[in-house]
Amino acid sequence: MTPIAAQDIRLMEKAGQLAAQTLAHVGRFVKAGITTDELNRICHDFTLSNKAIPAPLGYHGFPKSLCTSVNACICHGVPDDTKLKDGDIINVDVTVIKDGYHGDTSSMFFVGDVSDKAKDLCDAAQNAMMRGIEEVGPGATTGDIGFAINKYVTKRGFWVVREIGGHGIGKVFHDDPWVPSYGKKGKGEKLKPWICLTVEPMLNETAAPIKEFSIPNSSIKWYETGDKTLSAQYEHTVLVTDSGHQVLTLV
Numbered sequence: 001m002t003p004i005a006a007q008d009i010r011l012m013e014k015a016g017q018l019a020a021q022t023l024a025h026v027g028r029f030v031k032a033g034i035t036t037d038e039l040n041r042i043c044h045d046f047t048l049s050n051k052a053i054p055a056p057l058g059y060h061g062f063p064k065s066l067c068t069s070v071n072a073c074i075c076h077g078v079p080d081d082t083k084l085k086d087g088d089i090i091n092v093d094v095t096v097i098k099d100g101y102h103g104d105t106s107s108m109f110f111v112g113d114v115s116d117k118a119k120d121l122c123d124a125a126q127n128a129m130m131r132g133i134e135e136v137g138p139g140a141t142t143g144d145i146g147f148a149i150n151k152y153v154t155k156r157g158f159w160v161v162r163e164i165g166g167h168g169i170g171k172v173f174h175d176d177p178w179v180p181s182y183g184k185k186g187k188g189e190k191l192k193p194w195i196c197l198t199v200e201p202m203l204n205e206t207a208a209p210i211k212e213f214s215i216p217n218s219s220i221k222w223y224e225t226g227d228k229t230l231s232a233q234y235e236h237t238v239l240v241t242d243s244g245h246q247v248l249t250l251v
């Protein structure tokens with residue numbers, strides 16, 4: 001949990017902004033018929049053309065420049081030659097390294113017409129992320145964030161993924177603190193001013209235990225719902241300020 005040096009806050013802001021722009025750029029190409037490998041290429045080229053590095057590529061052996069998690073895939077989906085089809089929902093998760101700092105953000109995209117259930121799950125995931133972000137400030141705890149997320153998700157009739165969560169971020173991709181999507185008020189780690197963290201709840205339609213899969217030549221795992229029902233996630237990188245917070249991954 002290393003605070004960002006005062007003179008480097010601007011760099012962290014720039015990294016967040018570029019991650020958001022990259023995500024928006026890739027999102028414009030999401031449509032039936034495109035492959036997730038094509039989205040990977042678009043992300044890769046856009047990142048390089050903005051003088052930045054796609055953080056996932058080679059990270060613990062991860063083979064691609066972003067994660068694409070379709071339908072039942074919870075996170076860390078590896079782009080491949082599968083074509084998106086009408087009715088799919090996809091999480092696109094972009095992380096860039098710009099001038100040594102990481103910006104990490106993800107969003108759901110709809111392929112053509114999707115079911116009301118899918119829309120409801122995605123809406124709940126986005127709002128759950130915002131409920132978590134509202135808790136972020138100096139002196140708040142990771143438990144406060146997780147409590148707010150889980151309370152909201154339960155009210156919406158969905159389930160949070162407990163095994164995977166948000167993380168500190170800055171010069172390092174995944175730093176402490178760990179930011180679970182459940183917890184108890186006042187528990188967990190206390191947030192200090194000028195650290196950055198991600199809030200990235202994953203919501204499942206059902207309580208089915210999640211399944212973990214390995215990625216060849218990588219220690220990163222990808223995850224799927226145990227019963228192949230839908231999962232959704234949104235992610236922002238957030239700066240803890242001296243009085244509250246600032247969402248960095250906005251365009």
Ligand code: MF3
Nearest residue numbers: 056059062076093095104220
């Ligand atoms: N962007 C993911 C996160 O939000 C991490 C992806 S790591 C990778 O933490 F290796 F799978 F790319």
Ligand code: CO
Nearest residue numbers: 104198200235
């Ligand atoms: Co993240």
Ligand code: CO
Nearest residue numbers: 093104105235
């Ligand atoms: Co991410």
